[in-house]
Amino acid sequence: MDLEEIDSAIQKMIRQLGAATKQRRQESFNVKEKIGFKDLVTSVDKDNEQFIDRKIKELDPDCQIISEEGFGDDVSRLQGHVWIVDPIDGTMNFVEQQRRYAIMIALYIDGQPTLGYILDVANNQLYHAWHGHGAYVDGQKLQQPADSGLHDSLVTINGGLILSGRGQVRQIAEQARGLRMYGSAGIELTDVITGRLGLYLSWLKPWDLAAGRVIAEELGLVVQNVDGSRPDVLSSNLVLVATSQAAQDIHQLVN
Ligand code: IPD
Ligand code: CA
Ligand code: CA
Numbered sequence: 535m536d537l538e539e540i541d542s543a544i545q546k547m548i549r550q551l552g553a554a555t556k557q558r559r560q561e562s563f564n565v566k567e568k569i570g571f572k573d574l575v576t577s578v579d580k581d582n583e584q585f586i587d588r589k590i591k592e593l594d595p596d597c598q599i600i601s602e603e604g605f606g607d608d609v610s611r612l613q614g615h616v617w618i619v620d621p622i623d624g625t626m627n628f629v630e631q632q633r634r635y636a637i638m639i640a641l642y643i644d645g646q647p648t649l650g651y652i653l654d655v656a657n658n659q660l661y662h663a664w665h666g667h668g669a670y671v672d673g674q675k676l677q678q679p680a681d682s683g684l685h686d687s688l689v690t691i692n693g694g695l696i697l698s699g700r701g702q703v704r705q706i707a708e709q710a711r712g713l714r715m716y717g718s719a720g721i722e723l724t725d726v727i728t729g730r731l732g733l734y735l736s737w738l739k740p741w742d743l744a745a746g747r748v749i750a751e752e753l754g755l756v757v758q759n760v761d762g763s764r765p766d767v768l769s770s771n772l773v774l775v776a777t778s779q780a781a782q783d784i785h786q787l788v789n
Contacts, residue, residue, distance in 0.1 A: 537649070540593050540641075541664060544651060547589050548637055551582060552655045555622070559632055574625045579603055582621035586639060590617050597641075600768075602741045612645035612767055618744035624718025632656065636720030640744035642767060650748025652720045661724050663752040669727065678754040679729030684783035687732025688712045690722045695737060695772075701760065702788050706735065709787065720746065726775050727753060733776040733784070735760070743773055756781040760788060 535543075555578060564577040583603045590599055594615055599606035601619035609616060617639065622628050624635035633656035641649040652661045661676075663669035669676045689710040695703055707713045714731065716722050719738060723746030725731040736742070743765060747757045757775050758764060762785060765771040774781060 535593055537664070541649060541662075543589075543593050544639060544649070545660065545662065547586070548639060548651050548653045549658070549660060551585060552637060552653045552658060552660075555582060555628075555637065555655050559628065565629055572626070574629055575603060576622070576625060576629065578628070579622045579625055580605070582637065583619060586619050586621060586637075590619075590639075594641075600740055602739070609768070612642060614644065616642045616767075618642065618741050618767075620720070620741035620745075623720040623742065624716075627717050627721075628655075634716050634718050634721045636718055636724075638720050638741065638745040640748055642744070645767065647744070647748040647751055647767075650745035650752075652724055652745050652749065654721060654724060659724075661727060661749055663749040665748060665752060669749045669752040671724075671728070676727065676749075676753060679727070679732075679777060681777045681779045682729075682732045683777075683779040684709050684732065684787075686711060687777070687780055688714055688730070689733040689735070689780070690714045690716065690725070690731050691734075692736035693717070695735065701772075703735070705787055706733075706784055709783070719743070723750065723775060726750065726755065732780045733774060735774045735776075735784075736772075737770060738765075738773050739770050740768060743771070743775075746775060750775050754778075760784070762789075 597615035598609045599617045600609045620638040628635040637653045639651045648665045719742040722734045726734045
């Protein structure tokens with residue numbers, strides 16, 4: 535199967551899964567704490583992940599899969615096709631709000647961010663990009679957001695990071711036009727991608743960043759660690775996704 539066929543099959547699958555996920559929120563499901571009461575996993579997260587991983591293996595049999603809830607492979611090298619899956623991003627919102635949660639899937643080929651999908655499930659909006667082929671929301675081409683600096687931007691910073699008082703996070707928030715927090719990396723990234731926010735700053739695991747990174751980079755946004763290095767796809771990173779001006783403003787503040 536070529537990449538074009540894989541791309542359309544993933545788009546179809548993620549939309550169907552989104553509709554099923556929304557439906558399952560109305561039915562009964564199990565909720566468990568992972569490392570504490572702020573970190574949940576539900577039976578829907580687990581079922582979604584098994585479903586996505588199975589579909590990906592059907593479409594792309596020689597690939598490897600990194601997925602949050604542990605049904606994927608044990609991947610230590612970014613060689614060949616590596617898929618990265620977050621079966622529900624914003625599980626707390628899924629449980630408590632029934633909105634602001636996403637399904638995220640990405641494909642990295644030999645380490646190169648290649649395909650990225652973020653489905654805003656509650657709104658049935660699909661953001662996706664293919665490296666070199668453009669970025670889209672519901673089939674409409676997205677343009678590079680205006681290059682606004684920190685002072686002219688609304689920004690989003692992970693709540694835990696702000697509470698930790700780490701680095702100059704508070705100063706960054708103070709320099710910005712306003713601070714917003716949604717509790718889903720995927721949904722927050724869609725707002726940076728569309729220019730509704732100028733910056734997302736958070737401590738992110740591979741599956742929190744992988745899909746958004748493909749889309750953001752395709753739109754000429756900056757995706758980097760706060761120290762300016764390139765995020766390692768296989769580890770957790772303190773990452774910013776921002777306009778170039780906002781990224782420069784942050785480097786001036788931090789360094
Ligand atoms: C979490 C959400 C949250 C972010 C956390 C993520 P999950 O994902 O994206 O906004 O702050 O870092 O772990 O656990 O709901 O998939
Ligand atoms: Ca998740
Ligand atoms: Ca996540």
